[in-house]
Ligand SMILES: *[C@@H]1O[C@H](CO)[C@@H](O)[C@H](O)[C@H]1NC(C)=O
């Protein structure tokens with residue numbers, strides 16, 4: 001069970017908003033066919049392929065973390081990964097022809113959204129349905145508590161998946177690993193679209209009505225599979241509605257935060273599937289390119305610190321975090337670095353701060369210096385660069401996509417320090433661990449599998465509720 005303060009922290013972290021999404025049906029639609037040509041028109045962007053930086057050897061990362069970085073952040077095309085767990089799940093599913101899930105209810109910070117998207121994809125794989133690419137609101141760039149979500153899911157802040165993430169990577173990967181899952185762009189449901197798709201049913205399933213469901217308490221797991229719930233609800237919809245006519249059935253459903261407990265599977269299969277679904281969610285070219293440009297400006301190992309000091313923080317103060325982080329930096333260096341007398345690890349690492357507040361990083365850099373650490377951040381690295389384009393590109397990104405840049409930098413760091421209550425910190429820590437879950441502090445005597453991560457308790461939550 002979640003303690004009350006812990007749960008309220010999660011809820012405030014994702015915004016006090018309408019938890020149940022009310023959808024507006026997107027109106028009557030007419031005509032045309034489905035097919036892979038539709039799918040292949042989505043998200044085609046030409047990639048420019050920058051040089052891979054010398055420092056991005058990936059050699060210091062566990063293989064799984066390096067694979068994740070490749071799929072989600074590689075500047076050039078991602079390697080053609082075969083997604084074995086996803087393939088298995090798709091082979092096992094019973095597929096509903098011409099039935100598509102349209103997930104809604106997604107909002108909050110970037111890593112919470114990534115988790116909600118994973119939940120959406122998992123629901124579709126398990127139910128054996130196609131996918132309408134979700135529309136997701138991007139939060140306001142200055143008022144970080146304004147998630148710009150609203151009940152009818154309309155407005156400029158709502159952007160389709162291909163403006164958040166690389167839809168081509170998703171579609172290409174699904175074509176290889178899960179060919180029966182068809183993907184449509186939401187615009188294809190609108191009148192006048194060149195590849196418009198006929199919809200015969202606009203239906204909705206309310207996940208919050210699942211027996212025993214409580215928001216943020218993970219509900220579905222291998223012993224209580226989503227598929228079972230879906231089949232019952234889908235059968236009811238078919239029974240209660242006139243199902244004749246031609247076209248697809250679109251089923252709206254909320255991809256609720258922390259819906260799945262993916263660790264409650266003794267075979268470990270559910271976690272493997274979850275980790276692979278995470279690798280479908282690849283960033284767009286700009287943040288990927290910036291990460292790789294920043295990495296080229298760093299010529300020695302660096303430790304990454306997620307300094308959660310933006311003014312929407314609900315955790316301990318910036319000063320307290322900074323002091324905790326500096327203590328952990330000293331311990332990490334004593335344990336993993338100092339004793340190396342030769343090679344690249346014999347240099348005291350740089351510290352890279354992941355932080356969305358340019359003023360707070362200055363304080364950390366000043367105090368860090370008095371404790372023997374050289375501290376930098378994306379703005380400084382970009383300023384020092386001979387390529388003025390990098391800084392311009394960073395500043396042009398929305399707040400949450402700047403977060404994507406920091407996420408890439410945290411993944412590549414030689415050691416990572418985050419805070420226990422943050423979805424961003426936990427997402428990074430999970431991705432760095434070879435099992436895809438943060439297990440324990442790398443300062444503990446137990447083998448960390450190369451994860452080299454510490455989540456410092458933030459004064460509110462000692463751990464993040466299950467499961468991002
Ligand atoms: C954070 O700062 C921005 C810009 O200065 C401001 O608009 C916003 O209201 C602040 N938010 C909080 C929670 O203080």
Ligand SMILES: *[C@@H]1O[C@H](CO)[C@@H](O)[C@H](O)[C@H]1NC(C)=O
Nearest residue numbers: 200201241242243244245246
């Ligand atoms: C069911 O829908 C079809 C097509 O829209 C219509 O022709 C038919 O009359 C409807 N049947 C019933 C029983 O409402």
Ligand SMILES: *[C@@H]1O[C@H](CO)[C@@H](O)[C@H](O)[C@H]1NC(C)=O
Nearest residue numbers: 001217218261263264265466
């Ligand atoms: C998820 O599953 C794990 C492993 O069985 C269990 O320890 C944990 O309490 C579960 N969490 C929730 C929120 O159900």
